Structures are given as structure tokens and as C-alpha cells.
Amino acid sequence: MNIPETNDAIQIKNISFQYGNQNVLENVSLQIKKGSFLGLVGPNGSGKSTLIKLILGLIPLQSGEIKLFGERVSKFKKWERIGFVSQKANSFNSGFPATVFEVVSMGLYGKVGLLRFLNRKHKQLVRDVIEQVGMTKYMHKNIGELSGGQQQRVFIARALVSEPELLILDEPTVGVDSASVRQFYDMLDQLNKEKKITLILVTHDIGVMTDHVTDVACLNKTLHFHGNTADFEGNQDLSSFYGHDVHLVTHNHGGH
């Protein structure tokens, strides 16, 4: 039976979640429209990663409901429609002996051993996504020789190769220098506007983010705000709380 598609990529209804007896999410509801570019912001420990894990079906729901493209997450099977790039992708073992082309190809099969079965169409697809992230020049370089920002682009290409409609990025710019961060956002804009990929970006980097995203969601256990970027920026209390808090957190991370 075909399930009717909705205009929402994700529907989250009344989600609450606890680790032990610690409430991490309280009654969170959020709809993410197809084609939007959502910035998900919140201080450390505010539940952002937990929410992403619930969306990806990595941890089971305790209460409430999540639908992906109209289908409940527990029943959802078409995971190739969703790409995920985590912050952890940044700390790639620099000795790992695989080229950019090979790492991106893994997004097709998940197994290096299957690389030799790539047909002409697959190889072209791999080259296309490498071009989309601006890494053509580095196609045959070892991943370990690249900067953090370049590696992150490669991981995005790996997520793109299964042609997802939704891409979730968890703090992708941590450890990336500010010039590369700008280019990184330009690339995301392109994926969103030209390729029509719905994007969810979890970030502490609220300054640059608001120049690019279409919508903002502020999470601090409960959802404090969800709306378009102009409304977020127009709300002084909100943008200074999240902006300020996020700033402090960044400093803590830097060990100041």
C-alpha cells in the first residue's frame, strides 16, 4: 500500500525522552517542511543529538510520534532517502588508506569490498557528488591528507551519493577554519536551492548560520522557538539568549 506523502519531510509530535530519570526532551513538536533549511540550535546538553537520534531511529521512542515522509519512524525503511553526517566524521584517522573517490563510493554500498562492482553509472554518480562538494581536484588523494574542512566535504559527498532528499548534519563545522566555514555554507545553500535537498543543520555557530538557513528551531529540553529566520532574528530575547549561550559554549570548548 502506498502511503500518501505529505509536504513535511519530518513530523515530530509530542516527543518526550528520558535517560534514566533525567528528562532530556519534553513534549517537543516540530514539523520540517520539504525544501527547508533548518538550523537547530541549543546549548550543550539541550537534547539536540538525542532528537536527531530519535529521528534516525537509532534510539527507540518513549512517547510521542515521529513520521519521516509521512511514515512512522519505526516502520520507515527507505533510509537511502535520508543522509546523515556527524561531527565525528571530522576526527578521521589520518592514516586511513582510502582515496576521496573510494570513501565516497562507500556511500553506495557501505562496504569497500564491493567497490570493484561499481558500474559506469555508479562511478559517474560518485564523480558528480564529488564535484558538487567542490572536491574534484582531490578525487584521488588519500582522505588522511586533507584538512578537516575538506574531509567534511568528502563525508557530505558520501552521504549524497545515495541521492537523499533529506540531509542531517550534526555540528559539521566544528574544527573547520572560518574561511572554509563560509564556503561550506555556500555549498549547503547550493544543495538546498539547486538540488532541493531538505537540510537540518545542528550547530553552535549561530552567526553564520542565520545568513543561510530558512528556518530556526531553538531547543532547550523543550522547543522554545520554531519559525523563519527573520522572525528569529527579530526576537531580541531569543537571538541574544541562544546567540550568547552558544558563544559561551564555544569558548568553553576552546578551553578558555
Ligand SMILES: Nc1ncnc2c1ncn2[C@@H]1O[C@H](COP(=O)(O)OP(=O)(O)OP(=O)(O)O)[C@@H](O)[C@H]1O
Ligand atoms: N547515552 C546517554 N546516556 C545517558 N545520558 C545521556 C546519553 N546521551 C546524552 N545524555 C544526556 O542527555 C542530555 C542531552 O544530551 P544531547 O547529547 O542530546 O544534547 P546536545 O544538545 O546534543 O548537546 P551538545 O551540544 O553538547 O552535543 C545531556 O545531559 C547528556 O549528558
